[in-house]
Amino acid sequence: MSRGVSSGVELLLPIEPPQPGRPRRVQLESALRDAVRTGRLAAGQRLPASRVLAGDLGVSRRLVVEVYTQLTAEGYLVSRPGSGTCVSDLALPPAANAPAALRSPERSARWDMRPGIPTLSAFPRHLWRRAWTAALRAAADSDLAYPDSAGHPRLRQVLAAYLGRVRGVYADPQRLLICAGFTQGLHLLAHTLRARGARTVALEDLGMPHRAPILQQAGLAVMPVSVDGDGILVDQLPEQGVDAVLTTPAHQFPTGAVMAPARREALLAWAGRCGAIVVEDDYDGEFRFDRRAVGCLQGRAPDRVVYLGSTSKTLAPALRLGWMVSPAELHSELLLPKFLADHGSPTLDQLALAHLIEAGDYDRHIRAARTRYRTARQALEQAITRHDVPLRLAGTPAGVQALATQLDGTHPDQLTARAQAVGIAFDSITRYQLTPDPDPLGVVIGYGNITPHAIDEAIALLATITNGQHGSAR
Template identity: 85%
Template sequence: MELLLPIEPLTPGQPRRVQLESALREAVRSGRLAAGERLPASRVLAEDLGISRRLVVEVYTQLTAEGYLVSRPGSGTCVSELSLPPATEVPDALWSGEGLPRWDMRPGIPTLSAFPRRLWRRAWTAALAAAADSDLGYPDPAGHPRLRRVLAAYLGRVRGVDADPQRLLICAGFTQGLDLLAQTLRTRGATTVALEDPGLPHRASILRQAGLTVLPVPVDADGILVDRLPERGVDAVLTTPAHQFPTGAIMAPARREAVLAWAGRCGAIVVEDDYDGEFRFDRRAVGCLQGRAPDRVVYVGSTSKTLAPAIRLGWLVSPAELHAELLPNKFLADHGSPTLDQLALAHLVEAGDYDRHIRAARTRYRTARRALELAITRHRVPLQLVGTAAGVQTLATRLDDTHPDHLTARARALGIVFDSITRYQLNPDPNPDGVVIGYGNIASHAIDEAIALLATTIGRQRGSVC
């Protein structure tokens, strides 16, 4: 048979097996090779591409193991009927009436149902009652002095931040904070910012939009590989030392020293994203980098994990000179963050309610992570949780040959949503390993239900026929 495969010619000088695997995998994922479609015989495809038949056989075998293809004696090789159904084919019954997945295991989301509505209402009402007439005017671009004072004390007490209120800037969450910082660095003459790879993809987009070049730097179990940071040409590095996203690595003491030493030698800035530093389960969280070198580190935090993303309150603690340069950009961005929300957060912290809420959340997330670990073992799902027990998500590496994109698509078809590691890789890995599973916004019993259901589809994976 003849089939015009939707793949580009193989590039000389690059591993041919990797190229062919990636091309066929992408063709199946995108739907350009439809479920049930028969592929050319290994001999025919080898001749067409000018490669060995053995290489084609190895590729077909690998993709069959991953569930993209199926092969039966006498029937040839074809695309699996179970491979990657489009989102539009997901049965409505597996999704909530609000269009949310039935089992929401997306990473980075706290328990939205546990938002302290009563406490927030009380704090907001108290803030409104106590607000002076002058508080209702245009906000201070740096943030309300009361919140800056309260936050400086809290961050120093809980995270070891050297947080002078005069160097603390209130912003609309991490995203605006990074955008303001990127614009300011660019105005200073910066050209390149290094990023952990893997990491959240929108960070690279924010930096590029500001006119900066992004340099991906790999991470391992000890955090970012500092020896991969060039001694010249990089103006800043963005890192998550307390709990690397998404690998879960904690930056080792030697790496912490090394990245600060690198910044000192190169005159660079370290941007510390402390997105969930309060949520470590196995021990007290490691203090922040900024406390060691406040003249070289910009500390960024927010309420997105501690309270809810919808609050849109975050903060930057910067060296004094950089703080002064950030203020005009903040003014032009929005003329200041909402004052009453700032005063409500200040009241919540001063009353001790913020600390109590975080302690309860930490216990809840510890229980949920343990429930996920037990469910994976109980239902014999070929995944292994890695990284430090902390936060609201974890990386789970695979113990079989299933491609993470394929596993996430199969889960989505069942109404279970989590992410493939490929979503967070700036430099694509030809053999990606792992899925990123959130446990913050799902109950423990629902975690067991989701993993049990996932186990059934993994068990059926090799039963697909042409």
């Protein structure tokens, strides 16, 4: 073992004494590769200067320079003026022991076109600070005690009124539960359904990859159900053996389909016949551009549908504020799991959101965001045409991302990797498949967290990739 030191940088490498038939150069290359692959050397980590590492290892500087040069050519290292040799940003290992569906997305891309992310820079900091300060000023001493597991009564009342007028939810405040976003809501619901005797939940396929692990962790089996341009294929749901179905009817993720009226009727009729629960994920129902958004399913069958929503798209994912409206009996059974999970959601944040809605600031923020996302989607569509990229946007104009079907036969994993290599981050459709497709043709491109000008830059660069050229970031 040897340690190299340069300007405070230390590097521990398992370099053994010389071995017959295994040159020191091979040992050093292998040791550095393994360190990068396993994550012991993180992206951007500076390595010791070649002279220093050579002295520590007792080898020639020329040998270290040759090793650095070889690993730079392989993409493990990069030479940066003024910073020496560093680990490449693109040489990131997968998170240890993390399922692929749960790994953190790449955050270092120059052009962030990951789906599902709103305009983070447009978070209404001033309005939120004013709302939070007003909430703190008006809070009674009793509001600073342990929270109500269901959520603060004021937010539940204000939110029920908002959901009723904007999304058509039948939202009795007594059936509304405040939770830490959709993820916690689904987690609580899954465990509660399992405790009730449920065994199987049907999922839209395609869909968000973290849904299945949440359900499976609760002891539930998952059954993939295909989707088409009218939403989930209800005729694939069996008459027995499925206890619930999770769907995104207002704007299917990631295809962008809006569930057709006949399909909605068929789904609710199926749930009624089978005694099943419909779980409605209304993740971006406020953001439809071509017309008023379609109302939610829950308003049609409040005793059969569980409605889930959050501020993750309307404000920011970091707030971790969400809500669940469920049938009365099921609501009462959710309270203990919520209490055991976190003893209730943060009260002052709940009161701040209530103030934001009551003041009309929440509605104004959403209207501004809707205009911004409409402009961004139009910019994406125009850039694809202008730069002759072999993609076609699919689905209803809504939300902060779109499915782009590929017209040239390139495998979406290959296109995604090649885009990432030049600093453009979006997703292959394979990330959202429960059942592998032998011939996937689509990528999911976000436009929520990127400006129209940057969209045009990214698509212009993407055009050089799809045309087989070697583009470089401008």
